[in-house]
Amino acid sequence: DAGITQSPRHKVTETGTPVTLRCHQTENHRYMYWYRQDPGHGLRLIHYSYGVKDTDKGEVSDGYSVSRSKTEDFLLTLESATSSQTSVYFCAISEPARDSSYEQYFGPGTRLTVT
Amino acid sequence: DQQVKQNSPSLSVQEGRISILNCDYTNSMFDYFLWYKKYPAEGPTFLISISSIKDKNEDGRFTVFLNKSAKHLSLHIVPSQPGDSAVYFCAAPQGGSEKLVFGKGMKLTVNP
Numbered sequence: 001d002a003g004i005t006q007s008p009r010h011k012v013t014e015t016g017t018p019v020t021l022r023c024h025q026t027e028n029h030r031y032m033y034w035y036r037q038d039p040g041h042g043l044r045l046i047h048y049s050y051g052v053k054d055t056d057k058g059e060v061s062d063g064y065s066v067s068r069s070k071t072e073d074f075l076l077t078l079e080s081a082t083s084s085q086t087s088v089y090f091c092a093i094s095e096p097a098r099d100s101s102y103e104q105y106f107g108p109g110t111r112l113t114v115t
Numbered sequence: 116d117q118q119v120k121q122n123s124p125s126l127s128v129q130e131g132r133i134s135i136l137n138c139d140y141t142n143s144m145f146d147y148f149l150w151y152k153k154y155p156a157e158g159p160t161f162l163i164s165i166s167s168i169k170d171k172n173e174d175g176r177f178t179v180f181l182n183k184s185a186k187h188l189s190l191h192i193v194p195s196q197p198g199d200s201a202v203y204f205c206a207a208p209q210g211g212s213e214k215l216v217f218g219k220g221m222k223l224t225v226n227p
Contacts, residue, residue, distance in 0.1 A: 031213055042219035090158050102147055102208045106158030
């Protein structure tokens, strides 16, 4: 299994508070991603990173920011949490595609509840 | 506009029978497809993939078929086992990038 950890694994927070989720990898993979999973929506990309300090927006980036100051860490921040951000958040990593291989490896997820 | 569609949210089969999970796509530029499997309270895990230059890829009990003219792929699991009960996602890399676009997922239940 790819060495990916997410912290915290569970969090309950109140509307309007800032929240930071951490993804840590030991695989030295270049690319990192944050997804959210919601019923009826599957997995949707929030932000991604192609390297240190190189990040970009995904499909559902509003209300989220990210930072990557080290290869191994990718932080997702909800500046002011809303109830619509209640979800399960997954981090994923990958290397540049070789031989047309695009596999991403996922962390165990963080369940966030915003009350 | 959903580019990868899994139109059936769930499937229930008997142990030992075949499970067929379907996926349709709208973007004819997709050149690679992946299937992921997800158990509750765990992250998705890669299962099998197929390049658009092939029409079939097999790995043990799992076979993926690709019909480019119909923009359709399917995952066959034979024989199905109770441990296969999970949510399955199909995915494809977005045009020339590393980013994957996922379907909504299908919950497979294999009954003993």
